[in-house]
Amino acid sequence: MALAARWFQDKFKGDVFYAVKANPSPWVIETLAANGVTSFDVASIPEIELVAQHAPGARMAFMHPVKSRAAISAAYFDHGVRTFSLDCHEELAKILDATGGAKDLNLMVRLAVAAEGAAYSLSGKFGVDSHSAPDLLLAARRATQELMGVAFHVGSQCMRPTAYQAAMTQASRALVRAGVFADVVDVGGGFPSVYPGMTPPALADYTDSIERGFAEMMVHETTELWCEPGRALVAEASSVLTKVELRKGDALYLNDGSYGSLFDAAHSKWPFPVKLLRREGDEAIEVEGALKPFRFYGPTCDSIDHMPGPFWLPEDIREGDYIEIGMLGAYGVAMTTRFNGFGDVETVQVDDAPMASMFGLAKRSIASPKAENQNVVKLSRARGKKRRRK
Numbered sequence: 001m002a003l004a005a006r007w008f009q010d011k012f013k014g015d016v017f018y019a020v021k022a023n024p025s026p027w028v029i030e031t032l033a034a035n036g037v038t039s040f041d042v043a044s045i046p047e048i049e050l051v052a053q054h055a056p057g058a059r060m061a062f063m064h065p066v067k068s069r070a071a072i073s074a075a076y077f078d079h080g081v082r083t084f085s086l087d088c089h090e091e092l093a094k095i096l097d098a099t100g101g102a103k104d105l106n107l108m109v110r111l112a113v114a115a116e117g118a119a120y121s122l123s124g125k126f127g128v129d130s131h132s133a134p135d136l137l138l139a140a141r142r143a144t145q146e147l148m149g150v151a152f153h154v155g156s157q158c159m160r161p162t163a164y165q166a167a168m169t170q171a172s173r174a175l176v177r178a179g180v181f182a183d184v185v186d187v188g189g190g191f192p193s194v195y196p197g198m199t200p201p202a203l204a205d206y207t208d209s210i211e212r213g214f215a216e217m218m219v220h221e222t223t224e225l226w227c228e229p230g231r232a233l234v235a236e237a238s239s240v241l242t243k244v245e246l247r248k249g250d251a252l253y254l255n256d257g258s259y260g261s262l263f264d265a266a267h268s269k270w271p272f273p274v275k276l277l278r279r280e281g282d283e284a285i286e287v288e289g290a291l292k293p294f295r296f297y298g299p300t301c302d303s304i305d306h307m308p309g310p311f312w313l314p315e316d317i318r319e320g321d322y323i324e325i326g327m328l329g330a331y332g333v334a335m336t337t338r339f340n341g342f343g344d345v346e347t348v349q350v351d352d353a354p355m356a357s358m359f360g361l362a363k364r365s366i367a368s369p370k371a372e373n374q375n376v377v378k379l380s381r382a383r384g385k386k387r388r389r390k
Contacts (some may be wrong), residue, residue: 001237001329002026003359007036008233012206013214014225017041017061019189020051022230022330023237027347029054032233041189041228045071048079061184063151063228065110065126066091072098085110085151087128092139106147107140108186109133111174113167115154127152130170134178141180147182150175151223157231158190159200161209168213174216185214186226193235194356195327196271203232203358230330236354237329241277241284244321250294252317257298257305260343261328263335265296265307273355274311277322284322289314300340326355 008016016041018032029040033055037236040051043064051058061083062075075081083106086092092107099105108140112127127137142149154163164187176183187210192200214225240261244313246253258266265272277284293310294317313323336343 001031001234002035002129004233004236005032005037007203007359008117008227008229009036012203012225012227013207013211014227015039017059017063017226017228018233019228019230020047021334022189023234023333024041024050025333026050026054026348028234028329033058036235041230042081044230045074048075048081050092052079061085061108061109061226063110067094067096069098070218070235076102076162082106082146082338087111087126087136087142089136089139092136096143105144105146106143106149106150106184108149108184109137109140111150111152111167111171113152113154113170113179115158115163115167116160130174133174135359137174137178137180137182141178147183147224148180149186150182150190151184151186151226153188154190156197157192157200158206159192159198161201161205162205163190163209165209165213165216168210168217170220172217179267181218181220184222184224184226185217185219186228187331189228189230191227191229191232192230192358193327193330195275198270200358228388232358235327235330236359238332239324239326239355240328240332241322242325244301244319244323246319247317250292251297252294252311252313252323253297254323255299255342256325257342258299258307259298259302259305259337261327261332261336262296262298262307265309265325266298266301266305269308271309271311272328273326274313274328275324275355276313276317278323279320287314287316288319289316291315299342302339 016037017040018037022042029051037061038055041063042048042051042060048060050061060081062081063085065085065087072095082104084095085108086095086279110127111133112129116184152167152171154167191206194200240256242254244252245255256262264270276287278287291312292315294313295309296307296311298305
């Protein structure tokens with residue numbers, strides 16, 4: 001994660017705001033702040049309080065396009081937040097009213113953009129359409145004496161670098177139609193990580209596309225460029241060590257699942273990389289052997305607590321074994337619940353490389369299933385608990 005933070009600061013020609021929603025763990029906030037990422041994209045008062053506690057003095061942007069009046073007021077008056085996102089006239093009026101008609105606001109107009117190539121499309125819920133955008137941009141420009149900007153999101157886990165350039169072209173057209181200049185162009189998040197079956201282009205291709213798009217926009221020389229990476233900063237930072245409670249044929253019942261760290265594995269059917277570990281005394285040895293595909297079930301009583309995979313593991317896997325599931329630093333922690341009383345986690349820090357990396361820490365792509373060399377990790381002594389590694 002420290003390497004990812006430094007990469008974005010070195011390669012992205014603008015300001016980097018970490019999207020706290022991707023992983024709100026205090027150690028994530030602290031690590032990013034210690035490595036130079038001191039701006040944060042927040043979506044709620046609890047996220048604002050979290051950043052204020054673990055990264056004192058950090059700059060925050062309240063980029064959720066729909067906020068309660070109480071949240072806007074608390075952010076502005078209690079926490080000194082000055083940057084707010086909006087996508088309609090009603091939200092603009094709400095922001096102005098809740099801040100007492102403040103003129104020192106940075107107002108970011110969220111645009112709906114047409115972009116292809118993302119695993120999750122984020123264009124359905126937020127964003128002003130191209131027809132209504134000029135009028136809203138003009139209203140935001142008149143409402144503040146500070147920064148007025150445009151923001152958009154091409155979608156999560158974007159696999160096409162050119163999506164950013166296309167979105168910036170659409171943003172530029174809206175600005176020209178409104179007859180205003182933007183002080184900020186915020187390209188949002190969407191920067192990808194690498195998962196089985198999803199090997200994105202190099203991240204440098206994304207920053208190159210953004211630089212080309214920015215150069216072609218109708219903006220002035222002092223216009224700022226922002227981004228809001230989440231997944232790309234933290235996906236490689238965590239894995240989960242979960243226990244096999246039962247094997248039924250090719251079905252493995254684990255003590256973690258879709259209501260825990262494996263939301264994406266269940267609902268998006270992402271087959272995260274896995275390793276089999278078997279306990280020998282106080283150590284766990286990675287097991288080699290012929291592989292076969294397995295599906296996972298979580299610990300809850302809900303039948304949709306199912307991760308179809310396929311997850312390729314040694315065919316002799318059995319009850320009591322442990323499975324390390326990698327690349328869960330993004331959204332694995334954030335989506336965890338306590339449904340059915342499950343969810344106990346012991347978090348420990350280890351120094352081994354991630355199972356895959358966009359930053360040169362490990363093999364960038366995840367090849368076809370293959371046994372690796374043995375590694376040794378310490379196991380938690382807590383019964384029945386899953387163990388999160390960071």
